[in-house]
Structures are given as structure tokens and as C-alpha cells.
Amino acid sequence: MSDTTKVINQWLENNTFHYGEFWKVKKLVEAKEKAGLTISLCIPTLNEEETIGKEIIIFISELMDRYPLIDEIAVIDSGSTDRTLEIASSFGADTYLSKDILPGEGFKMGKGENLWKAIYQLKGDIICYVDGDIKNIHHRFVSGLVAPLIYRPEVKYVKAFYDRPLAYSGETRPSGGGRVTEILVRPLFSLFFPELTALVQPLSGEYAVRREVLEQIPFPIGYGVETSHLIDVYQKWGLGAFAQTDLESRIHGHQSTAALGKMSFGILQSFLKRVHSLGMVDRLPELNSVFRQFQAEGSRYEQIIMEIIEEERPPMCTIPAYREKHKQL
Amino acid sequence: MTPFISNSPDHRDTMARHRATVLGNIVMAGEIPSPTGGERKVVEFLYNRFIEAGLNHVTIDEAGNAGAVLPGNSDRNILVAAHVDKIWSKTVEHRITALENAITGPGVADNALGVAILASLPRILEILDVTFDANLILVGTTGSLGPGNLGGMRFFLENTREPIHAGICLEGMDLGRLSYSSLGMVRAEITVKLDTESDWPWHGVGTGAIGPLSKIVDCILGIDRPEKPRTTILLGSIQSGSGYNFPPSSGVLKFEIRSESEDVVDRIYHQIEEIVEETSVRDDCETSLSVLARRKSGDIGFRHPFVRAIREIMESLEIKPRIAPSISELSALLDHGIPGLTLGITKGDHRSTREESIVIEDIFTGIAQIVSTLEFIDHYLKES
Missing domain, CATH: 3.30.70.360 (Alpha-Beta Plaits)
Incomplete structure (x- = not known):
């Protein structure tokens, strides 16, 4: 077993959770208060009027009114043209236009801008980011993510994953990481940062992070923000700073292939920028032939490791037998 | 004026300021499919809410009803019931949308709202600082609609060991609905x-x-x-x-x-x-x-003290009563000789469609009338 495989297996064992482990929110609140932590929830939005009201209702009802787990709920908006902000405000969220926060730094259009400005605007020691387009919202989207940060001081960044890969009568369904994850990000991580393949869903939009981390990493404004966070936190604090929580299912709008192409292009830009800044362009690591995916059985998560060697044949004209046979050519 | 009626507008205003629990329960009860005969998940939701509220005797009975007791200081019992089944099958997407003044989705009025108020009642009473001499028996009943034939409510009434002295049935729509007779x-x-x-x-x-x-x-x-x-x-x-x-x-x-x-x-x-x-x-x-x-048909009569009181309560809240006989849970109560009422909670639109919609602001008026009615019934039972 390679060192990487051992590290990943150990990390999966210790740092991968299921939201059901933190079902008792009352206990979570007690631990949070004992640790003296404050928690802010940030929902970045752009035209989410259909789902934002329900999200605010659930989070305020379950995690502020019933159990005071979160200390503030803020919607940071990129400039919605629908009633997203009015609806969020009517149900009790603090609402901000991204362009009004840190006006001296200007305004850029993109989700990453809202996430970045949340660090300035919000007060919490922990900021939990949850997208505003979730149709099956539930308080686990927050409680499941902040819990590892409350209970484990060494954990700094907790990522959500969904649609847990399941084993069915010996046949394994591949990890439900999403098309861009499986086609672009996981192969890139397998080649350049194999330990990061341990994150089942690196692109999920829901994560909770300590302020001390957020204030020290750059934020791509567009699609690359999640990928670059993982690389930057990994470089600075190592795999042990991460944890991930299985939140079971997340229902949201389906994206077209063209939209996923745009997303992939943005992610590649952020990725290559980091490869460049880490000096990996001129001295590429020995390219890895091990591709890593995941499966889970019950509450155990394990890697599926595949050796994929892309061998090559030379041009036929360099083969002596070929030249002999086709002398006339 | 009948005792407690002057409290109603205050109850409404207080609940409007403490809306989170009620709205959260509406969204959650609304998103759980609950066709007649397939109510298990919404019953578990109610059961968990009753447990969290620290109620006594929290149970799911043989008919699948979720029940619990908010204890008072006497041996009198008031039943508060809401049917938990909806007209929609499990294959219909139960997605709730919340806009500024309305919540929309299949079954949100009939009867996710009734279930949500039942689930929230212990918290509502805590917020309003209202206590009762009588025990409140809260029951989410199964098998109410279609061929269900009020199976859950009938089972409960036939098998409960506690005498029920009065009852209120909660229906999401419409605010002003007042049933004191059954067809x-x-x-x-x-x-x-x-x-x-x-x-x-x-x-x-x-x-x-x-x-x-x-x-x-x-x-x-x-x-x-x-x-x-x-x-x-x-x-x-x-x-x-x-x-x-x-x-x-x-x-x-x-x-x-x-x-x-x-x-x-x-x-x-x-x-x-x-x-x-x-x-x-x-x-x-x-x-x-x-x-x-x-x-069976039944009637407690227009001049019954409960009916008089609720009409006064409605007037104090500027609700126009809409008196109509019931064929729902109330008829099982009246069959058993238990005086009772069915009350609607809020106004709404598109009843029985997938776009069924309820008005948020009126929910708090509906809650106020329910609490004031319970206060009156509690007082009435004590005095008589």
C-alpha cells in the first residue's frame, strides 16, 4: 500500500463524518458555548427568490430559535433583479449587497466576491457558506458542517458531500461527485495533489471554515473558488486541516453541458494559476498513474484505486518491419 | 365580555413577532408526503416535535396517530387534533416555496398548516405564557381523507383511557371557518x-x-x-x-x-x-x-357556550365567521358526545391544487383565536 493510500485511508477513517452523528443539536450548542465560538451563516445569492425564503425560515427556526447554534444569518447578494433580498429580509435574515461591502475595494461579479466580503462583514469565528438554491433544505446543511469544527480544534475546513456512493449487491456505484468533479477535478487532483482526492465532492458549495483560515487565503471570484481553496489550505495546513460531512442528498437545478464547460474553464484557470505559482510548471511531479475514486458501505468510506497507464506507440514509419514491408512507399 | 377574549389581539401581535417556530414547522410538515395510509413520516415528525417539547405520554398508537399530553393541574382533558394526511400521492413533488407573505405547495393548507400548529402549540403557549388547568391532549390523526373514514380519530376516541371533555380540530383553511355541527x-x-x-x-x-x-x-x-x-x-x-x-x-x-x-x-x-x-x-x-x-350528523348548537365564545373571539380579532357543518374529525367527536369545534387557521388560495397557498400574516390571527378558544374552554370546564 502506497504512503498516499495510507494517508487517505487514515484521513477517511478519522475526518469523514455523517450528519447523523451530530443529530442532537442541543449537545452541539453546549459544546459550541463551552468552546466560546461564534458562528455566522452566509448565503451568497443571485436571483434565488424561489428557494431563499424557505432556507431562511428553516435555519432561523431550527438553529436560532429552537437551538441557538448560529449567531447570525446573512444573505450577501450579487445584485439580484428578483425579490431575493426582500424575501430574505422579511423572514429575518441580515441582507447585504456585495457592492456595498468594502466599497473601497470595488465590486466584482461572482460568488467568490460574496464569500470573500462575508469575512469582512460577518462576526463569527466560524463562517458556514450554504448556497441559496437548495430545494430540499434542512438544518443538517449547517449543523453537519460546523460540528467537526466545534468538536475538533485541529480541523479548519469542513466540506459537504452528497449522494454517497453505495455498494449494491457487489456492484459499486461511482461517487456522485458531479460531472465536472469526475471528469476534470478528480483526474487533476489524482495527477498533481493525490491526497486531495480524499474529498468526495471537492466542488460542493457548502462548507464551514474557521476565520483564521479564511482571512489568509485568496478568493477567485468565479468558478475556481472551491478548487483553489482546497489547494491553498492543503499547501498551508495539510490534509489534516480538512474534514468532510455526508449530508445525504441535495436537490438543486440541473446545469446544461455548456454551463459545465464554462465552469470547467474557470476551474482550470484557477488550477493552472496555482500550479504555476507553486513552481510546478517547469518541474512537474512525476505524473501519477493512480486514479482515485470512492465508494462507501454503511458508514465506511474507502478508495477505489485504479492504475491507468496511458501508453503510447511511436509513428509507424519508425518501425523497421513496417519500413521493410512498405519499401515501395 | 367572555373571559380571556381581550387577550386575543395581544396573542396575535406576540406570535407575529415570534414567527420562526411556526413557519419552520409549516415548511417541514409541508415537504413530507403524507397520503392517506402513508402518513408514517409526518407522524414521526410530530412525534419528534412532541418529544423535543418535553410532553408526557408521547406515543404513536396502533392506528398510526401521534399523540402527547401537555399536562395541566386537573383531571379534565381537552383534545386538540389535526389530521396529518394530505390528498396528494407520494409521487407528487412536495416542494414548498416561501415568499414574503405566502407559503405555497401541495397540501400546505390541507393540512400541513394544521399539523404545524399542533407541533408548535407547546412553544406557542410558552411564548404567550399561557397555562391550562386541563390537560391538553394533542393528536395528529391518520386516515382522515377519502376512504380513510376518520380511522385515526375514531380509533383514538374508542381506545383512549382518558375522558375527553372538549375538543378542537385544526384545519389550515380558511380563517373564519367555524364548524360546530357535522353533516x-x-x-x-x-x-x-x-x-x-x-x-x-x-x-x-x-x-x-x-x-x-x-x-x-x-x-x-x-x-x-x-x-x-x-x-x-x-x-x-x-x-x-x-x-x-x-x-x-x-x-x-x-x-x-x-x-x-x-x-x-x-x-x-x-x-x-x-x-x-x-x-x-x-x-x-x-x-x-x-x-x-x-x-352521522351532530350539532352542539349555535347557542352553545363554546360557539358564543368563539364568535366573540373572532369579533375581537376582526375575523368574519363562516359557519359551515363539517364532515371531518369533528363528526367523530360529536358521535362520541364530545362538544367540539373545527377552526380554520388562515386565508389562502388555490385550494386542493399543487399551488395551494396560505397567507402568512393571517396565521398569527388564527393562532390567537385557537389559544383564546382553549383558554375559554379551560375556564368553562373548570367553572362547570
Whole structure:
């Protein structure tokens, strides 16, 4: 077993959770208060009027009114043209236009801008980011993510994953990481940062992070923000700073292939920028032939490791037998 | 003025400021599919809410009802009930949308809102600082709609060990709804089957089972319905065939007879029975008539102290009462000789569609009338 495989297996064992482990929110609140932590929830939005009201209702009802787990709920908006902000405000969220926060730094259009400005605007020691387009919202989207940060001081960044890969009568369904994850990000991580393949869903939009981390990493404004966070936190604090929580299912709008192409292009830009800044362009690591995916059985998560060697044949004209046979050519 | 009525506007204003719990429970109860006979998940939701609220005797009984007791200081018991089943099947997407002043989704009014208020009641009373001498028995009842025949409520009333002294049934819509009487009712379906599948004719009209069914409908429309006692025959649905050119071999007609008089319901039912038998002989087909649900009529009377009090409470909250007899949970209460009321909680739109919608602001008025009514009933039971 390679060192990487051992590290990943150990990390999966210790740092991968299921939201059901933190079902008792009352206990979570007690631990949070004992640790003296404050928690802010940030929902970045752009035209989410259909789902934002329900999200605010659930989070305020379950995690502020019933159990005071979160200390503030803020919607940071990129400039919605629908009633997203009015609806969020009517149900009790603090609402901000991204362009009004840190006006001296200007305004850029993109989700990453809202996430970045949340660090300035919000007060919490922990900021939990949850997208505003979730149709099956539930308080686990927050409680499941902040819990590892409350209970484990060494954990700094907790990522959500969904649609847990399941084993069915010996046949394994591949990890439900999403098309861009499986086609672009996981192969890139397998080649350049194999330990990061341990994150089942690196692109999920829901994560909770300590302020001390957020204030020290750059934020791509567009699609690359999640990928670059993982690389930057990994470089600075190592795999042990991460944890991930299985939140079971997340229902949201389906994206077209063209939209996923745009997303992939943005992610590649952020990725290559980091490869460049880490000096990996001129001295590429020995390219890895091990591709890593995941499966889970019950509450155990394990890697599926595949050796994929892309061998090559030379041009036929360099083969002596070929030249002999086709002398006339 | 009847005691406690002056509290109602304050209750409304206080609850409007503490809306989170109620709205959260509406969204959660609204997103759980709960067809009649498949209510388990919403019952578990209620059960968990009752446990969290620290209520006594939290149970799921043999009929699948979720029940709990908020203890008072006496041996008197007031039942607060809401049916947990919805008209929608599990295959319908139960997605709730919350806009500034409305919550929308299939079954949100009937009866996710009733379930949510039941789930929130312990918290509501805590917020309003209201306590009762009587024990409040909270029950989310199963099997209320369609062929359910009030199965959950009937089971509870037949098997509860505690005497119930009064009851309130919660329905999401409409604010102002006040039922203190129940109609006699028979809910039934007629099935027509042809012995052989009919082929398409060379001339004339090929109807299959549709022909006999149509004749049955014609005959039912000809039945004499008295204006007093008020009586209605409701034809709910006809199902037969699946295409354009193949006369169907069977068909079903679903209907209800409702009347203020059980005798009239029985008379009309027997007339329909004869029509169905006659059709079988005349059209050479197999027919059957089966009863899915029955209600007896009952009435506590317009001058009953509960009715007087709720009318005053409604007036204090500027709610216009809309008095209508009930065929839901209330009729089971009245069957057992328990004085009770059915109250609506808020206004809304698009009833029984997937876009069913409830008005948020009026929910707090609805809550205030429920709490004030309970305060009155508690006081009344104590004094009497």
C-alpha cells in the first residue's frame, strides 16, 4: 500500500463524518458555548427568490430559535433583479449587497466576491457558506458542517458531500461527485495533489471554515473558488486541516453541458494559476498513474484505486518491419 | 365580555413577532408526503416535535396517530387534533416555496398548516405564557381523507383511557371557518363491469361501460333533494377507459351524499342502490355499490357556550365567521358526545391544487383565536 493510500485511508477513517452523528443539536450548542465560538451563516445569492425564503425560515427556526447554534444569518447578494433580498429580509435574515461591502475595494461579479466580503462583514469565528438554491433544505446543511469544527480544534475546513456512493449487491456505484468533479477535478487532483482526492465532492458549495483560515487565503471570484481553496489550505495546513460531512442528498437545478464547460474553464484557470505559482510548471511531479475514486458501505468510506497507464506507440514509419514491408512507399 | 377574549389581539401581535417556530414547522410538515395510509413520516415528525417539547405520554398508537399530553393541574382533558394526511400521492413533488407573505405547495393548507400548529402549540403557549388547568391532549390523526373514514380519530376516541371533555380540530383553511355541527354523509363508489369486452360496432355508438355509468348519473341527477334539511349529492369523479376508440369494459363513479339529516342520507342512498341494481338488470352488466366512509350528523348548537365564545373571539380579532357543518374529525367527536369545534387557521388560495397557498400574516390571527378558544374552554370546564 502506497504512503498516499495510507494517508487517505487514515484521513477517511478519522475526518469523514455523517450528519447523523451530530443529530442532537442541543449537545452541539453546549459544546459550541463551552468552546466560546461564534458562528455566522452566509448565503451568497443571485436571483434565488424561489428557494431563499424557505432556507431562511428553516435555519432561523431550527438553529436560532429552537437551538441557538448560529449567531447570525446573512444573505450577501450579487445584485439580484428578483425579490431575493426582500424575501430574505422579511423572514429575518441580515441582507447585504456585495457592492456595498468594502466599497473601497470595488465590486466584482461572482460568488467568490460574496464569500470573500462575508469575512469582512460577518462576526463569527466560524463562517458556514450554504448556497441559496437548495430545494430540499434542512438544518443538517449547517449543523453537519460546523460540528467537526466545534468538536475538533485541529480541523479548519469542513466540506459537504452528497449522494454517497453505495455498494449494491457487489456492484459499486461511482461517487456522485458531479460531472465536472469526475471528469476534470478528480483526474487533476489524482495527477498533481493525490491526497486531495480524499474529498468526495471537492466542488460542493457548502462548507464551514474557521476565520483564521479564511482571512489568509485568496478568493477567485468565479468558478475556481472551491478548487483553489482546497489547494491553498492543503499547501498551508495539510490534509489534516480538512474534514468532510455526508449530508445525504441535495436537490438543486440541473446545469446544461455548456454551463459545465464554462465552469470547467474557470476551474482550470484557477488550477493552472496555482500550479504555476507553486513552481510546478517547469518541474512537474512525476505524473501519477493512480486514479482515485470512492465508494462507501454503511458508514465506511474507502478508495477505489485504479492504475491507468496511458501508453503510447511511436509513428509507424519508425518501425523497421513496417519500413521493410512498405519499401515501395 | 367572555373571559380571556381581550387577550386575543395581544396573542396575535406576540406570535407575529415570534414567527420562526411556526413557519419552520409549516415548511417541514409541508415537504413530507403524507397520503392517506402513508402518513408514517409526518407522524414521526410530530412525534419528534412532541418529544423535543418535553410532553408526557408521547406515543404513536396502533392506528398510526401521534399523540402527547401537555399536562395541566386537573383531571379534565381537552383534545386538540389535526389530521396529518394530505390528498396528494407520494409521487407528487412536495416542494414548498416561501415568499414574503405566502407559503405555497401541495397540501400546505390541507393540512400541513394544521399539523404545524399542533407541533408548535407547546412553544406557542410558552411564548404567550399561557397555562391550562386541563390537560391538553394533542393528536395528529391518520386516515382522515377519502376512504380513510376518520380511522385515526375514531380509533383514538374508542381506545383512549382518558375522558375527553372538549375538543378542537385544526384545519389550515380558511380563517373564519367555524364548524360546530357535522353533516350526515355517505361516501361511496359504483363500479360497472361488462361481462365481455365490447367490440366497436358497425353503426351506432359503442359505449362499453360508459353507457350504463351515464345512465346511472342521469338517474342520480333526477333524485329529489330537499332544501330543508339541506342536502347535496356530490359527484366526485368518473373513471373509465383509456383511449379514443376502444369502449371500456369497466368504470367507476365516486360520489358523496351529504345532509343535515341522516334519514335523508339513508333514503337517497337506498334510491341509488336501486338505480344501480336496475342498471345491472337492464344493461346486462355487473354492478356494485360500496360504501367507503360514513358520518352521522351532530350539532352542539349555535347557542352553545363554546360557539358564543368563539364568535366573540373572532369579533375581537376582526375575523368574519363562516359557519359551515363539517364532515371531518369533528363528526367523530360529536358521535362520541364530545362538544367540539373545527377552526380554520388562515386565508389562502388555490385550494386542493399543487399551488395551494396560505397567507402568512393571517396565521398569527388564527393562532390567537385557537389559544383564546382553549383558554375559554379551560375556564368553562373548570367553572362547570
